[in-house]
Amino acid sequence: MAGSLVRPATPVRPHSAPEPSRPRGLRHRLVGTRRARIGLLNVSPIVLYLLVLFVFPIVGTLLLSLKNADGSLTLHWYAEALSGANLSVLFTTLRISAETSLLSLAVGFVLANALSRLRPIWAGLVMLIVVVPHFISALVRTYGWIILLGDHGLANQTLTGLKIPGAPFRMLYNETGVVIGTTAVMLPYTVLLLYGVMRGVDRRLLAAAASMGAGRVRIFVRIYLPLVASGLASAGLLSFILCLGYYITPALMGGTKQTMVASLINDQVMKQDQWNGAAAQGVVLLLITFAGLLLLKAARSIGAGARKRSAS
Amino acid sequence: MIGLRGTWTGRIALTTAATLTLLFLALPIIVIVVTSFGGDAFGSFPPSTWTLGWYRALFADGSKWPAALSLSVLVASITTVFSVVLGITAATALTRSELPLRSAVYALVLGPLLIPQVVTALGLFLLFEPASMLGSPLAIALGHTVLASPIAVMILVATLRGIDERLEDAAASMGAGRLTVARRITFPLAAPGIVAAAIFSFITSFDEFFISQFLSSATTVTLPVQVFNALSYDVDPSVTAVSAVLIAFAVLALVLVGLVRWIGTGRQHSLLSVENTAGLAPGGDAV
Numbered sequence: 001m002a003g004s005l006v007r008p009a010t011p012v013r014p015h016s017a018p019e020p021s022r023p024r025g026l027r028h029r030l031v032g033t034r035r036a037r038i039g040l041l042n043v044s045p046i047v048l049y050l051l052v053l054f055v056f057p058i059v060g061t062l063l064l065s066l067k068n069a070d071g072s073l074t075l076h077w078y079a080e081a082l083s084g085a086n087l088s089v090l091f092t093t094l095r096i097s098a099e100t101s102l103l104s105l106a107v108g109f110v111l112a113n114a115l116s117r118l119r120p121i122w123a124g125l126v127m128l129i130v131v132v133p134h135f136i137s138a139l140v141r142t143y144g145w146i147i148l149l150g151d152h153g154l155a156n157q158t159l160t161g162l163k164i165p166g167a168p169f170r171m172l173y174n175e176t177g178v179v180i181g182t183t184a185v186m187l188p189y190t191v192l193l194l195y196g197v198m199r200g201v202d203r204r205l206l207a208a209a210a211s212m213g214a215g216r217v218r219i220f221v222r223i224y225l226p227l228v229a230s231g232l233a234s235a236g237l238l239s240f241i242l243c244l245g246y247y248i249t250p251a252l253m254g255g256t257k258q259t260m261v262a263s264l265i266n267d268q269v270m271k272q273d274q275w276n277g278a279a280a281q282g283v284v285l286l287l288i289t290f291a292g293l294l295l296l297k298a299a300r301s302i303g304a305g306a307r308k309r310s311a312s
Numbered sequence: 313m314i315g316l317r318g319t320w321t322g323r324i325a326l327t328t329a330a331t332l333t334l335l336f337l338a339l340p341i342i343v344i345v346v347t348s349f350g351g352d353a354f355g356s357f358p359p360s361t362w363t364l365g366w367y368r369a370l371f372a373d374g375s376k377w378p379a380a381l382s383l384s385v386l387v388a389s390i391t392t393v394f395s396v397v398l399g400i401t402a403a404t405a406l407t408r409s410e411l412p413l414r415s416a417v418y419a420l421v422l423g424p425l426l427i428p429q430v431v432t433a434l435g436l437f438l439l440f441e442p443a444s445m446l447g448s449p450l451a452i453a454l455g456h457t458v459l460a461s462p463i464a465v466m467i468l469v470a471t472l473r474g475i476d477e478r479l480e481d482a483a484a485s486m487g488a489g490r491l492t493v494a495r496r497i498t499f500p501l502a503a504p505g506i507v508a509a510a511i512f513s514f515i516t517s518f519d520e521f522f523i524s525q526f527l528s529s530a531t532t533v534t535l536p537v538q539v540f541n542a543l544s545y546d547v548d549p550s551v552t553a554v555s556a557v558l559i560a561f562a563v564l565a566l567v568l569v570g571l572v573r574w575i576g577t578g579r580q581h582s583l584l585s586v587e588n589t590a591g592l593a594p595g596g597d598a599v
Contacts, residue, residue: 035410036409036410036411038405038409039405039409039411040405040412041405042401042404042405043405043406043411043417045397045398045401045402046399046401046421046465047417047420049394049398049457049458050420050421050458051420053436053439053454053455053457053458054423054424054432054435054458055420055423056435056439057432057434057435057436057438057439058427058431058432058435060435060438060439061431061434061435061438064438107333110326110330110333111329111333111334113326114326114327114329114330115330117326126334129334129337129338130334130337132563133337133338133340133341135515135562135565135566136341136519136558136562137519137521137536137539137558137562138519138521139521139536139539139540139543139555140341140344140555140558140559141340141341143340143344143543143551143552144339144343144344144555145340146543147344148339148340154339154343184336184337187336187337188337241426242426244428245427245428245430245431246428247429247430247521247522248521248522248540251544252543252544261430262428262429262430262522265430265434266430266525266526269434270525275438278434279438282428282430282431282434282435283431285428285430285431286428286431289426289427293426
């Protein structure tokens, strides 16, 4: 190392006998305060950055949503955001988010379960098919779905070829299309989360239940499901939250009946110059997200408790 | 279930379902790549004839794509610089110091990833509109950094946690100053993580749509906004070729990250093996 002789070495020498832990307490505390100061210095850029460009704008949005044209306080914009057509858009958003989260939970459960039975190396390779799409622009993937789900797209060709009754189906510019598209976007999150939880399940518990004569269904319902329940709740809530403010897929694959809050906010700002209303809808979305995050936290802590019990 | 032998029907059903799900994830991407070489402009799959025409059309006279591409590259480059600088300082603070309010810092940093992007975008719009900065590449990059820097922080925190702190302590014990340790030990070991953080920051900005949409003007349009417009308003068949290019770009970036990490894992091992041959008992310090 360069400069190793410039300063006298500190007590920890490679070949000296291990020292008693005597000086640690005081030195540790002194170093601690110095380290804390350097830590504060290092962390301040990102904290300042996010306070100015993330927190402050959101506070600005909040204030704008409470202001009248003349600057007086009002709840008028919230009354508007929560009534009539805007309210039904909010319900549509919640419904599509719930459908997406359930579908991605169901599909993700099957895939994560299959993956958790593979050897880790194979699971890692297959996981590439899950993870790589996640890093490809959602816009591009949505376009892929538009090509696939069209009236003469591959999906309908296949379904007609298989002589499925009712084919070809209309799967674009309606809710089916939107839910398929958003599910594809949320699925990587669900699969990764559930895979982690399922890998953590102690297989001996299942074998123990079987040795005591429990049937497959019983083992699944009584042992396996409770062990992965909190993971399911987390994954479902996460995809629900991420779906709430989602714009691209609903805007491109949905019809007029699938307008979601994000589209509404976009239209109000870009086309109608109605900033206050947009701000109020943004705040409503934010509050629902916070509620979801609180539930997510609760699910996590309940899950941690359950794992502790199963381990003991 | 796991730990038990599955029945054959169960296994076949599970494998089929899992394969279908994987197809579900991969198909939209495969379809775009194939269609982009197809002779018929939209829709029909598989194409009846093959052509490179859509790729040539990207760079034809009057095409809007080159301008959009260069703006996106510019914005993504600025974002990458901001995000990596913020990421390195923040990750150093979070892993190498006793930080008061650590969990509050984490909550702040994770915020942009969990809050609906439309809210972030709206807030930034309300911030930059009065400053008449709409359409400025700098404003878009400042906005993208809000989304990219948390990702950089996460990657770099994981990187710094993965570096054996005994190596830093050893250098310090031999008299290396704080900066020397950072320059000679920590930085070389963290380099793969820094490259990964830079690449992911770049992709995040390059693919970002909503903030760009809110902060762009009629003349400054980033690539994703142009793709969105092409899909919703003008019918421009070369959008398929652009999409295929974006796919290739993302895959390339991921391969690059993988490569850099693979090179990086060798380094720490070689340093630690030097330590072992020098007769140092590993794990002398509390782990």
